Amino acid sequence: MKLYTYFRSSAAYRVRIALNLKGLPYEAVPVHLLRNGGEQRQADYLALNPAGLVPALEDGGAVLTQSLAIIEYLDETHPQPPLLPGDALGRARIRALAQAIACDIHPINNLRVLQYLSRELGASEEQKTAWYRHWVEEGLAAVEAMLAQAPRSGRFCFGDTPTLADICLVPQVFNAQRFKCNTAHIPTVLRIAEACEALEAFRLAAPANQPDAE
């Protein structure tokens, strides 16, 4: 398998964790999001993924896009260890936690959105940082409330093995720390992220450990 990736992309980071948890070897093809006006917007990459976003995964002849769709595909084609364990309600909970991050936080703080804020709306660096922190802090507060309420949270977001929810959580916590967001209100989130980071699958997927890390 070939993963089109950028070391700091949250969405690529998620897929790297999933591949590692499944023990699947892959070739990393770096796509630099800032160099040359964004390599993800160049014709050869757009032919693979018309959305012009990373990651994309090549498996056999097929090209898959969208990190959560890719991870569900990996889970269907390589069921062990399961990333969506439990019954239908359990899986709904795991997916809801994943989407509370992948839909409600991450897209609003994506590079192209931050670029639009400065280029089109004249936002200052300070305003962009406030924007970034606002959505992370509000979004992770919702995740914290979901986790703290639930009898099914364990060592990880859902029980005692890592799932799709943890796969989304860790890159988002990494971003929160990178942008010095307030995290005093999310002890459960931090406790779970730490438990994940003790696992090699998560550590090896971290931005600093990528071939294209800067």
Place this chain on the structure above:
Amino acid sequence: MKLYTYFRSSAAYRVRIALNLKGLPYEAVPVHLLRNGGEQRQADYLALNPAGLVPALEDGGAVLTQSLAIIEYLDETHPQPPLLPGDALGRARIRALAQAIACDIHPINNLRVLQYLSRELGASEEQKTAWYRHWVEEGLAAVEAMLAQAPRSGRFCFGDTPTLADICLVPQVFNAQRFKCNTAHIPTVLRIAEACEALEAFRLAAPANQPDAE
């Protein structure tokens, strides 16, 4: 089942379509996103869904959140007709199309984001409209490219029966038309949305046909 919904919410609209396609009756509980400072931010609703977003679905004693997680749950618990048909690659394609809308377009144009633009960044109505159109037009162009390339697009996004992808497409096209976005570049998207709107399950789920429509 009880659906906490707002007539104009895209995410609630998706779940309404799914419930109709499955033939599942439900009680609609309106949550007004603009009245009283946003009913979704009041304590009784936050106790159900700490994220303060619609929709939420009550089924038996359980409360489910996040529209895509809810729809996958409905599909697992009521398999007919399947909303994620096909093999693993097919499902990955359906989910990728759904997420190209639910992650890459919709969250950036959500009410709370538009409110932040005006309240915190002083964006004018004109700037907010330009913002809205930008993400819809760019995002649906990517969806168009995905659909136009693929041998598996049929009458609907994936073959000839409606799937999770169509469920996400129709509310997004509704928004595009409501905000008078440019749609000249997305003929396949429009053709499929029209095919969907010929079905009663989609029509009955439309904002204008909700009990809380204004």
